Amino acid sequence: MEKRKWLCEIEKVNGDDEYSEECIEEEEAALILLDMSNTKSLDKKTAMALREQQRKRLENRTRLRLRLNLNLNPHVKGISKSIPKALLPSMRGHEEILALFMKSPKAPLFPRITSLLGLIKECCSMPYEKQLTKTDLRDDQARLSIKKAYVEQYLLNLLNEDENIEEGIPVIVYDENGKTYPMMFKLWSSKIYVLTHGWKTFYIDSKLYYHDDFITSVTLWTFRHLRTARLCFVIFTKTSPAVEPVTRRRIK
DNA sequence: AAATCGTAGACCTACGATTG
DNA sequence: CAATCGTAGGTCTACGATTT
Numbered sequence: 001m002e003k004r005k006w007l008c009e010i011e012k013v014n015g016d017d018e019y020s021e022e023c024i025e026e027e028e029a030a031l032i033l034l035d036m037s038n039t040k041s042l043d044k045k046t047a048m049a050l051r052e053q054q055r056k057r058l059e060n061r062t063r064l065r066l067r068l069n070l071n072l073n074p075h076v077k078g079i080s081k082s083i084p085k086a087l088l089p090s091m092r093g094h095e096e097i098l099a100l101f102m103k104s105p106k107a108p109l110f111p112r113i114t115s116l117l118g119l120i121k122e123c124c125s126m127p128y129e130k131q132l133t134k135t136d137l138r139d140d141q142a143r144l145s146i147k148k149a150y151v152e153q154y155l156l157n158l159l160n161e162d163e164n165i166e167e168g169i170p171v172i173v174y175d176e177n178g179k180t181y182p183m184m185f186k187l188w189s190s191k192i193y194v195l196t197h198g199w200k201t202f203y204i205d206s207k208l209y210y211h212d213d214f215i216t217s218v219t220l221w222t223f224r225h226l227r228t229a230r231l232c233f234v235i236f237t238k239t240s241p242a243v244e245p246v247t248r249r250r251i252k
Numbered sequence: 253a254a255a256t257c258g259t260a261g262a263c264c265t266a267c268g269a270t271t272g
Numbered sequence: 273c274a275a276t277c278g279t280a281g282g283t284c285t286a287c288g289a290t291t292t
Contacts, residue, residue: 133284143257148282192283196257 128154128220137208137216144195146220151193155222158231165193172225173198173233175206185231195233206237 128150130136136144156165163169168186173195175181181198208216221234 136284145283192258200256 130218130220132208132216132218137203144199144218146193146195148193158222158224163231168196169231171195171231171233173202173235175202176234176236179205181205183233185233202235208237 128146130144130147132144159165159169165185165187168184171183171185173181173183181202183198183202184196185193186196187193217238219236219238223232223234224230225232
């Protein structure tokens with residue numbers, strides 16, 4: 001109910017003269033139809049119209065989720081920039097978060113993948129950026145380690161009761177093209193959180209490799225799928241010239 | 253045999269305690 | 273108060289174990 005209320009407020013602010021329960025149902029229907037368009041044969045025109053409709057809806061949803069994210073991550077602080085006053089009067093008091101969302105030069109709060117539009121059931125986690133290490137990209141390791149603090153702060157509260165991180169949680173990982181990779185999200189020996197199984201396929205497909213002259217980093221988001229309710233990750237990759245080699249010394 | 257999993261230990265870093 | 277030291281806890285790597 002709270003979500004609906006927010007959505008309606010958002011639509012008002014954005015200039016929609018009318019909103020109603022129907023508009024929300026209409027949105028859900030559009031999202032489901034669009035999802036169908038990914039798997040069934042719709043004619044191009046219909047699919048494009050649905051995509052456009054979904055894009056518009058997503059803009060509203062994004063703002064809604066931002067608000068919901070505030071409740072999950074109320075401690076995010078530190079940036080204070082000007083916010084367009086007309087945006088969301090009811091978000092007063094959260095200017096810092098809005099600034100973060102709107103101005104951050106880093107990763108956006110939400111991954112921009114067309115095929116994911118409207119399929120995100122619960123709000124995304126905050127983005128997590130990691131500079132990949134040698135072992136993250138080693139063929140004989142086949143795993144991505146994820147910082148404990150990030151997992152405990154942002155991801156564990158997204159888990160359902162029946163999901164046991166120590167036993168491993170099957171997840172779907174999306175790359176920036178929307179391609180999916182089944183992986184296992186797991187806590188190893190109460191110390192390291194990792195993504196295993198499909199990670200190797202992912203970095204091979206993404207043409208990632210370790211080199212002293214380059215920094216390869218990933219940005220990761222987590223969300224729950226609208227239809228399957230399954231835990232999903234989105235991983236974007238980035239390679240840039242390195243200022244210094246990114247290795248750790250090890251004496252042996 | 254190759255791929256993947258799991259862990260021990262080296263290394264790093266943040267932070268509190270101590271000292272000048 | 274700033275610099276230094278000690279330490280706990282987190283991250284990364286190497287390598288043995290297990291699975292395919």
